[in-house]
Amino acid sequence: MFSKKNKSAISVHVASVCLLALSIQSALAQQVPANNAEGGNLWFVELATKPVADGNSKNNVKQAQAQFRKAARDADVSFTERRSFDTLFNGFSVEISPAQRAKLMQVPGVKAIYPVELIQAPAPDVRSAGSAADMATAIGMTGADIAQNSLGYTGTGIKVAVMDTGIDIDHPDFGGNGSNGSTAFPTPRVAYGYDFVGDAFNADSTSPSYNPIATPDNNPDDCGGHGTHVAGIVGANGTVKGVAPDVTFGAYRVFGCNGSTTADIMIAAMEQAYADGMHILNMSIGSAFQWPQYPTAQAADRLVEKGMVVVASIGNSGASGLYSAGAPGLGEHVIGVASFDNVASTSAVLEVNGQDIAYNTMTFSGQVPTAGSGDVVFVGQACNTDPLLVSPAGKIALAVRGVCSFGEKATNAINAGATAVVIHNNAPGNFSGTLGAQIGDGSVPVVSISQADGLFIQAQAAPVLSWTDRSMQVALPTGGLISSFSSYGLSPDLALKPDIGAPGGVIYSTYPLESGGFATLGGTSMSSPHVAGAAALLLQAKPNTPAMAVRSVLQNSADPKNWFGSPGLGFLDNVHRQGAGMVDVDDSITASTYITPGKIATGEGEAGPFMQTLTVHNNGTEAVTYQLSAVNALSTGGIITPSFFLGDASVSFSSDTLTVAAGGSASVDATITPATLPVNGQYGGYIVFTPEDAGQVYRVPFAGFVGDYQAIQVLAPTASGFPWLAQLEDGFYNNCTMDCSYSMQGDDVPWFLIHFDHHARYMEMNILHAGSMQPVHPVFHKTNVFDYLPRNSSATGFFTFSWDGTRIHSNGGKGKTKVVPNGDYVLQLKVLKALGDENNPAHWETWTSPVINIAR
Template structure:
């Protein structure tokens, strides 16, 4: 008797081929062979970059030569029957297109003559909304980086420097941002590439509708622009880092939703043509390679003399190697975030002390006056039963945890509380939300865990509400922000490069949304650096763009480990790079060290010789002592494997040491106007899977310079990108991902023993897989089912993609359909061939990051169950027109 294939029914939409989408488990079905899994949304890429092999016009060729190459591509693709729709063509900084195409058609484009590579066009997530409650203290933020001194004592304001803001536009009507748009105003340049209704997430809103007005109806770009260069028009206004810069507003977001990488490249080309000196990109797509087009274009701008600053990313909770493009670019300055040193918060008084609070989203406003008793009611969750005290006519004090804030508040309100104060289960102040209209007008506010315990310890249990705001020190001020992304880059370059304040930053916001707001993110730290670069260029206008990062890294100050600040240990280099920038030291210094960072790559324990060149532009010889500083190291080798309700739960271990530095000499003397070489050896102790790092220091007199170093200790190619399956607990002994699947009306059927496909009406086999670590090359190879040998000794590949970033979590998968074709020779005009009916298998071949293609151990290979192709009629032709007709 022939048994039916064992199958698992997966209720899921197609997952992204870029970053995945989280799965959530539903109830297991009655059948032992099936279960239900649902997925949040369909994010299968429909847009792609096509990179041509020739250079762009800024690389020394004429516009005509680029146009001719692009025309030749169009002809060849049309002759091959590949169906796609062009969105943008690029000639200035990058030679190629962005297109709309199916997964299958995009894969075929790789075989077209003149095509260098094909990349998915990633969506760039929507910017964050303002933090409720506390607002960042502007003066505290600029004091962390020396901007206050650079302005007051050095007279630097960024005058004469043009800074491009690639973002949501700028509300140029804001008085702190000049009050109008065009020549002679602060916002003198700009363009709207997308229109108000643009949202890259949905087909019906993903077509750009450009115009000449880069006004901001979102808010993020206005906030970023304010950090770079606002100039307070009134005493209570905001002054940014470099208040005399000229701004360019290049709008790539609609009023709501996401943008996409192809729009961003179009904006970068326009910014270059407008003569911008500095480009700020407070945006990015996580888990990318430096080879991703937005990163490559950023690097090209630096080659052309433009400083490019970009956010490192806000994926810190999602483990190491989570940096995004363009910040991951080799020459781009990727910026980490530190928390602001102080905040301005509404407050109440208790026990002679001011207590900062934040009003929760959807809460009624907090009172501005009045004294009330308060009682501690416990967690106030339904599951806890009765409240610990009766809050009738009083303020209810509850502790965070056990249930959501709305449930706590409702239980207090039901007991006739007049206000609800929820304190954190850990030290800092936090922002909270009731999730929607609570149906009552009782104010609900959040306070820090420290203040909550203080209130519980008071004998006189009264609070007095106050009007206005007060300044409060931030307990995490000056420490790396919890959201700030980890490096290294997937090819083990040291990223991020450096950091600046980005947690709780108060700046301009569109007038229609209140004029000012507090936001947090590396989106806020990048413009701080962009403004500092403008100051540096004002002070030293001849500084090459290629030197600016070195100077900022040399003079930056690494901060202590946020996991235990009192220990005094420096935080991981793979999290903060060179450290917090110091613009005064950068401007006043006359000594520079190159390279500004050392990327030591992959190694086993042992010694690693390094060499630095020290340049002295001053009038006197300089002698510098050579030493090293140790930083905490992070130990991890894959994505955190948190539960489905918290997939980003970190799995990083922290240790001290792991490396040190021995110098050829104890000091170096650098002649005036000359240079000298420092030779040293970095040594690493035995370990495995460590992102080690530290700092080489050069100090003497008033000079303190640092060069961060970082590397991966262990066998990097032992990280398998495909094999871990977090779904195997659903069907014991069976892996769901990677898997062979068929889409259904509600999701997927996954086959363990093989399946038959007609290849009609989109009845194609799909390969589902998770990418646990960045893949240098991913290939789908067609095999004979009987022999498991390639169907052709040379041309057996169906689809391939280079430099695929990792998934965000283990609870995600990608989906690739096979249309029954394989690539073929480009020499006889037949780019693709249809395989005949029969039994096949598909091998997913993943070349591991930094792998050697000739080394079999550097490939991970998964082979599918048998795929039986049973078309109703055998194709009469062996080649294919991807519009559905053979030829």
């Protein structure tokens, strides 16, 4: 199964899905819909002048911004200014057409431009049942129950900002009146906040409810639900008791009741939280596949530098493979949080022949009855390609998960006359699922049960199902393991991300009263507030802890968990997916030892052994001697579909023991010899400090890249053969390989469709004469110059860039562009790989376009 000799242990390949994707791409090989492109027309403009948080004066920032506006007008750059920022980020968000982007980058004073990411409101994984007991099990996983009940810390005096959909201020668990709309803001519990968008706001232009016009007001009441759930995890105090039930909240609402927001609104909310003096900011939102240099991460880092602890979900893009972590969680000083599944959950109960069986109601199911009974028949897979084994007419159909969608199974059973549909798992444990849409009149209930319960029903000679109004708590087979959705790191600059983990899968918490008052949701959105609450308990217990140190204190005492794929094997899960492990807040509070740095990024393996000096601070009253050791976690190969390997890194120490005097500190050098397998993979492990006498064990995680990081191909062609030179016609990009002529009017300009299989540090396009293949100018021949480009979110995704027929005509400065005359040209695309050396030709990838005829 596992091998220490370059043999993949586990690599799952879903051949049918891959073949389907390939066939679709082949069919589109010469044409793709324009709306398939990733990105849009909203961009951040970062100015070279420092923001106020970095020590600049507000007057200097305003003057620099005024100079930019004038220079942009003089250069005839056309855009619409959306927002300006001065404190945490110096610059703007603007709406600008793709044809104007190259000119925007050349306006004097511009340091960089970045896309303003569209951020979807996290889709809730709502379970059919749940109880406060589920929240209690989650708090018990992190030691927050011990911190509350034994140590006496509840977050009193700590102000926690929640940037989200708002908080239901009427909810009794936040001290509200319990009647919708009857509580006045601010309240003693929700004492700060602002609504930046209004109820109807939705930034997603593809949505039927698209409404980009924000209507802000002073009341951040929640109508979406997500923020109330997040806030409840941090500090509800009622039916649900959160991690830190006595914190004071700031609610910074950046979503409407439905739909999406944008990254520039996030920065506006960050600046308001800073102005309100919040101690901790939780952001259960973010932009996947980004760089730590992305503006929301930059702004978050500056908040930490100014004294605010910032906690952010690392993202729910685990299915998209490595390097999928999101900003702001990627920020250098931000605590990026992974998700583990809760150990138990409460489910509704049905009975079969007297045995209780827990079930979950499928999304779009008909209402499940609380009484009545019916005979059960097993119908098999119930897929279109697999006829029902027996007729379920007038009976309850039992189907097995797999092969086709839940909606297809339920439709086939319901059309055959089933009065209800039960789908049992094809792997241990139960699951939540969706039918995709209402089936028929929507009256037939459809529920899921575990594999074991499904096999039990099949074994009965005459199974009779009885519906009940009861519920029960059941152990989750994935409890304490990394959640399937939790994103992988590392950061594209090979920083160790995520930093730490917490319960995020199957979490019961508060929900708006008009939507039931409580709900069970899942996501890194739910794990991040566990860590924000833990930070509140820590700050109450140790009020002099600097914001920059909180992450390391929590990491030192965290508990790494076993690999989700087969926990019984005893292998630790990837450091680049769980970080330091499960947060253990009571141990962090009682810890007398503090180790810096709290994590180690070893970089590229081709550089050889990596040495890190670790300093151990002893705040106790007695000297402590630690035994030093190290343990490997599993390594991964690939990017989109990771495979797993035994780690073979090794760690040596300048001394195998370290004695630290009471009230003193001592240092030891750790030399990490990087893993050799798999090539182009990621590896990691933990340095372990074990006291010779009984006491707490501390750990420092490390992670790095196997081999030469620049060996990863960026411009992977995909099945469509990207990059393309394209023409935009009737909402489609057409691949142009010859006779490519452009009038340069409107959208009739050269378009370039590029797939980034990995993050790129820099991109430029050089304009060459088609005949001689020489640059159009000896020095000034560039267009489309960009820094810090993210990778595409899928193996077939692409970004679009256009050429407006001009070239940059400046020598280090900015502001000049010149029109290229009519004629024939080619554009040479050059991409510098992540962490690449611009002076090393091997670190660049290039592509040359077909001939472009400009005929204005």
